[in-house]
Amino acid sequence: MEYAVPFHWRRFKERYHLIGSVCENCGSYFYPKRSICPKCRRKGKLKDYKFSGKGRIYSYTVIRVPPSGFDEYVPYVVAIVELEEGCKIASQIVDCDPEDVRIGMPVKACFRKIREENKSGIILYGFKFRPE
Amino acid sequence: MNDMFEYMKPKRDVAIIGIGCTKFGELWDKGLKELVVEAGVKAVEDAGITGNELQLLIGGNMSGGMFAGQEHMGALLADYLGLNHIPAIRTEAACASSSVGLRIGYLAVASGLYDFVAVGGVEKMTDVYGSHATTALAGAMDQESEATIGLTFPGVYALIARRHMHEYGTTREQLAMVSVKNHKNALNNPVAHFHKSVTIEEVMNSPLIADPLRLLDCSPITDGAAAVILAPAEIAKKYTDTPVYIKASAQASDTLSIAARKDICTLEATRTAAERAYKQAGVKPEDIDLAEVHDCFTINEIIAYEDLGFCKKGEGGKFIEEGMSEIGGKIPVNPSGGLKAKGHPVGATGVAQIVEVVEQLRGEAGKRQVSGAEIGLAHNVGGSGATVVIHILSR
Numbered sequence: 001m002e003y004a005v006p007f008h009w010r011r012f013k014e015r016y017h018l019i020g021s022v023c024e025n026c027g028s029y030f031y032p033k034r035s036i037c038p039k040c041r042r043k044g045k046l047k048d049y050k051f052s053g054k055g056r057i058y059s060y061t062v063i064r065v066p067p068s069g070f071d072e073y074v075p076y077v078v079a080i081v082e083l084e085e086g087c088k089i090a091s092q093i094v095d096c097d098p099e100d101v102r103i104g105m106p107v108k109a110c111f112r113k114i115r116e117e118n119k120s121g122i123i124l125y126g127f128k129f130r131p132e
Numbered sequence: 133m134n135d136m137f138e139y140m141k142p143k144r145d146v147a148i149i150g151i152g153c154t155k156f157g158e159l160w161d162k163g164l165k166e167l168v169v170e171a172g173v174k175a176v177e178d179a180g181i182t183g184n185e186l187q188l189l190i191g192g193n194m195s196g197g198m199f200a201g202q203e204h205m206g207a208l209l210a211d212y213l214g215l216n217h218i219p220a221i222r223t224e225a226a227c228a229s230s231s232v233g234l235r236i237g238y239l240a241v242a243s244g245l246y247d248f249v250a251v252g253g254v255e256k257m258t259d260v261y262g263s264h265a266t267t268a269l270a271g272a273m274d275q276e277s278e279a280t281i282g283l284t285f286p287g288v289y290a291l292i293a294r295r296h297m298h299e300y301g302t303t304r305e306q307l308a309m310v311s312v313k314n315h316k317n318a319l320n321n322p323v324a325h326f327h328k329s330v331t332i333e334e335v336m337n338s339p340l341i342a343d344p345l346r347l348l349d350c351s352p353i354t355d356g357a358a359a360v361i362l363a364p365a366e367i368a369k370k371y372t373d374t375p376v377y378i379k380a381s382a383q384a385s386d387t388l389s390i391a392a393r394k395d396i397c398t399l400e401a402t403r404t405a406a407e408r409a410y411k412q413a414g415v416k417p418e419d420i421d422l423a424e425v426h427d428c429f430t431i432n433e434i435i436a437y438e439d440l441g442f443c444k445k446g447e448g449g450k451f452i453e454e455g456m457s458e459i460g461g462k463i464p465v466n467p468s469g470g471l472k473a474k475g476h477p478v479g480a481t482g483v484a485q486i487v488e489v490v491e492q493l494r495g496e497a498g499k500r501q502v503s504g505a506e507i508g509l510a511h512n513v514g515g516s517g518a519t520v521v522i523h524i525l526s527r
Contacts, residue, residue, distance in 0.1 A: 001267060001275070011276065030392075032277045059298070059396065061290035062343040063282060067267045070282040078283050080291055080391045090278050090391040098343075103298050114281065126281075 001068075002118055015126035018109050020087065022049040029087035053109030054132065055083040062098045069115050077101050081129050095130040108132040142242035147368035147375040148525070150179025150361035151487045156325040156475035159355040164200050164256040165212045171252055171357035171480075172213050179361040180371050183213070186361075187246045189220040190237050192230025192253035193479035196222075198268035200256050209252070224479075226272035227428060228514030229253060231383075231482030231521035234360070238381045238523075241362050252359035253484065255477035265353050269478070272515035274389040286350055288390050288516045289429035290342035296397045296431060297344070300446035304344060308335035309452045310430040311348050311472055317459065318469025320499035321488075325354050325475030349430040354475030358484035374494040379507075380412035380524040388518045397446075399517035402439035406522055409509070410441075413524040417441035420463055420524075421505040422492055424485035426513035427470040433457075436511055437465070440522075459502055467492065467500045482512040486523060493527045 011032075013019060020031035024045040028037065031051065037044025060079035063070070070076070077093040079101065093101055094112060107129040114124040152174025154167050162170075168191070176183060191209040196202040205222035209215075223233035230253025237251040257265055270279040273288060296302045312332055318324035330348055338347040368375035384404035387393055393400070410416060417440060425440070427433035434448035442463050443451040451457060457465035468474045468488040471481060489508035491497045510523045 001271075001279070008280075032274075059291040059295040061287050061294060061345075062340070063284060063287050064340045064342060065266065065284065065286070066263075066282060067270050067279065067284055068263045071263075073282065076282060078281065078287055078291070080396070088391040088393075090281060090283055090389070092281055103294070124280075 002121065005122055008122065008124055016111065018051045018053055018127050019048055020051060021046045029083070029085045031087055031089045051083050051085060051087070051109070053127070055081040055107055055129070057093070057101065057103055057105045057107060058082040058088060059103060060093065060101050069117070073115070079129070081107055092128040093130070094128045106132040143244045144242060145365035146238050146241045146378045147363055147365040148360050148378065148486070148490055149363045149368050149371045149375055150175045150181070151359070151490050152178060153323050153358040153484055153487045154356050155323050156354050156356040156477060158258045160258065162355065164196065164202065164254060165208070167256060167355060167357035168209055168252060168254050169212055171254070171359040172250065175250065175252070175359035175361050181248060181361065183215055185248045186215060186218060186250050188237070188240055188249045189213070189215055189218050190223060190233040190249065190251045191220065192223045192233040192482060194224060194226055194229045194255060195268045195271065198260070198271065199265070200259055225519040226514035227426070227476070227478045228482055228512045228519045228521050229479040230358070231510070231512035231523070232519065234483060234486060234523065235381045235383055235521055237362050238378055241364060247364055249362045250359060251362060251483060252357060253480035253482055254357035255479040256355050257353045257477060258355050262353065278389055278391070284342060286342040286345050286429065289431055290345045291390060292396050292435070292516070293344055293429070293431035296435065299397055300449065302434060302449035304336060305332055306434065306449035306453055307344070307349055307430040308332045310427060310433045311335045313452065313458060314427060314466050314470040314472040317467050317500055318473035321469050321474055324469045324473055325352055326469070326473045345429055345431070351428045351471035351476035354477045356475060356477035356480045356484065358480045358487050360483055360486055360490070376490045376493045376525050376527060378523060379415070379526050380409040380522070382408035382412060383519065383521045384408070386518050388515060390516045397435065399435060399439050399513065399520060401517045401520035402436065402511065402513070405520045406440050409522040409524050415507060415524065419507055420509045421507050422464045422467055422489070422502040423509040423511065424468060424470070424488050425465055425511040427466060427472050428476060428513065430472070432513065433465065433470065440509070440511060459500060464502045467497065467502055482510070482521065485510040485512060486525070489525050493525060
């Protein structure tokens with residue numbers, strides 16, 4: 001999908017700094033940000049939260065057949081990372097051979113280029129994770 | 133959360149009196165409209181009613197907009213079926229679109245407000261290139277946090293498969309066995325996309341799509357449509373000698389994002405919908421004579437065995453390996469060939485599963501007939517389990 005700039009622009013801060021939400025009522029963490037806590041609903045109290053960026057790989061795959069816009073990165077690793085705060089997050093894993101990725105492997109967030117929207121569009125940046 | 137069926141009892145029972153399904157496959161000579169008309173006319177003829185008797189039309193469709201540039205599907209279906217000025221609705225819940233439609237149709241008849249309701253499903257997927265189709269299907273996951281980082285649908289189920297193998301020791305061979313079984317069953321299904329058997333070795337040597345899933349673990353991109361006609365149970369016998377009754381219609385929701393779930397080896401929406409469905413129908417998993425389950429990827433059939441209660445959590449791999457889900461086994465699963473080999477025109481799949489269960493319960497399934505089948509279950513998943521719909525049917 002190709003989007004107009006605001007679709008990505010409004011998320012820049014969250015994606016550049018790995019910012020999600022924490023509910024001060026129940027202590028749950030969320031990424032991406034939520035407007036209400038799904039557990040406490042209106043009793044919840046959500047605040048922005050900057051994750052430490054440290055976590056472990058919970059599961060992973062190597063994408064060989066990509067969606068539009070990701071051809072140049074194939075093969076690339078997408079994992080679910082369990083952050084030390086307990087929240088899980090989907091992200092690419094970089095700076096290592098796909099063959100070396102393992103469940104339980106410690107990883108840390110890094111700032112990377114995600115993709116180019118199209119020839120004249122914006123270049124998207126955000127977090128990926130690398131072995132710690 | 134309140135359980136709906138604690139206080140929601142249908143005002144009357146609902147029967148399926150007609151079914152219709154197109155051939156599934158890459159149907160280059162047929163557009164979306166031709167597919168809908170073919171399935172719809174077959175269902176009306178099978179029911180022995182006329183179009184004039186229909187009072188409500190419901191069509192499941194995941195992404196006419198992305199696959200054919202066509203929205204406003206409800207009215208389009210009414211128009212091309214010659215049913216103007218009937219009220220017509222399109223239902224969308226990714227790959228569970230037409231099961232959600234069936235549930236709405238069921239509620240319409242069960243409430244006493246409508247007598248004759250047509251419920252269909254259609255997807256025309258091969259009018260766009262493969263990468264575009266992959267992108268369209270990725271719309272069923274969380275677009276902002278998952279699709280934008282390059283995750284694909286096979287990728288989501290690969291994450292599930294990897295974790296299931298890690299936690300329960302499910303093997304690569306056991307995944308392959310699902311594909312082998314379903315391709316074998318499809319040999320006897322005239323409408324199936326594939327009439328070709330595959331071996332475990334062929335599955336394990338097919339190209340990697342998203343490790344550990346390979347091409348022959350994945351359901352295909354398929355064109356097709358299916359339809360059923362619903363009527364109040366008390367008058368069903370006027371129209372057919374073999375009405376099939378909807379004993380339960382249950383649905384549950386979960387997070388779109390796979391990462392947001394506590395445990396990805398279970399589809400909580402399947403467990404919840406199954407619990408509601410078994411309760412409404414008054415049956416147990418062991419009473420089910422056959423099931424059509426959502427094997428969009430081989431791992432999902434293994435997880436379905438577990439979450440539907442056919443076996444214990446973690447023992448899905450053993451269930452396929454011991455032949456329990458074969459025709460003739462403890463609970464035959466996907467006698468039609470399933471999404472894997474019958475094909476997966478996403479918006480049509482839910483109703484197509486119902487068509488298979490009805491044929492089985494009528495005893496009209498030919499060489500793939502499960503002998504003496506009296507109670508059948510259909511399990512339809514949207515996305516990676518954000519929507520799950522389960523219907524239990526009986527003779």
